[in-house]
Amino acid sequence: MINDEWSVNGLRVIKISRNELEVTVIPELGGLIWSIRYNGNELLHHHKDPEPIEYFREGLTPEDFYNVVFFGGWFEVIPNAGYASKYAGVFFGLHDETPYLPWRVEYDEEVDEYSMLMIVTLRKYPLKLYRRIRLINSNEVLVKERLINLSGQNLKFSWLHHPNFGGDLLSECTTLELPEGTEVEVDKYLNGDSSILEPGYRGFFPMVKSKDGGMIDLSRFPRGINTNDLVYVPNVNGNWFRLINEDLGITLEANWDSSVFRSMWLWRPLGGGLNYPWFSRIYAASIELATSWPATGLAGQVKAGTAYEIQGNGELNTWIRFKITS
Secondary structure, three states: EEEEEEEEEEEEEEEEEEEEEEEEEEEOOOOOOEEEEOOEEOOOOOOEEEHHHHHHHHOOOHHHHHHHHOEEOEEOOEOOOEEEEEOEEEOOOOOOOOHHHHOOOOOHHHHHHEEEEEEOOOOOOOOOEEEEEEEEEEEEEEEEEEEEEEEOOOOOOOOOEEEOOOOOOOOOOOEEOOOOOEEEEEEOOOOOOOEEEEOEEEEEEEEEEEEOOOOOEEEOOOOOOOOOEEEHHHHHHOOEEEEEEOOOOOOEEEEEOOOOOOEEEEEEEEEEEOOOOOOOEEEEEEEEEEEEOOOOOHHHHHHHHEEEOOOOOOOOEEEEEEEEEE
16 A cells, blocks of 8 residues: 655655555655564664755765765665765765655556655766565565666666664664675775774674774674774675564565675664764664675776676666565
């Protein structure tokens, strides 16, 4: 069932529900999937109340903009996943452009009362994205997408799905599972005062080395450590992950098209650190699906050889599925 009679701070809110499962979307905020609730339990992190992006534009640098308009939820980024960069004559800010654009919504309850189609055309880059969200049963969300190149030239880009898990799902009783033998590499660029992992360390999930020489378990999410770290899975060796809350008895399992989303970013803002931008107020886990790495932005990813390419006038189809069980 689709309900579009909701709003928050002047923003249109659309809810899709099917028995125990409810997904809430805010199209004007970059097509943000704001909430996934299962049996009344919230699975996504909410950092602050949603507000129109236009309220924040004045006086912000491109690097600051993302931090100020980070609301939480699940958003996606095309064509510049990561830090600000310049490529093909275009300057991109942090996680630019799709999170900052209004998306259009199309749905027809008579055809399918459990799905909606969202569409966005980029402004800086000639790409158009179609995203259909469907509740295929009472515990499963399927996202199918089609990316179209509106130009005749081949285009390099990076694409990132950025679900921020939190709410009832994330606690000290939550465990992250990845395929056995998953290789990881600690980011070299975030490396601020709130980062506790050794920059550039390579090893196998779940254990990575900390700056003080100890070992940190990436499968767990302790409170009270006030840290902010980013770790990559450069090449996925299986197209799944699981988040298991042992206390609630809830498991979220993700599957996806690993021919497109070939890498993962594991962002761990467990408090986030002192001062700007998190001021010790965030507790989330972002298990992100990416075409490219590291988080240096498109120009850096092109240089590293990890950017994705779409042919002139071509299209690309892909999918992601979340299944929740208890």
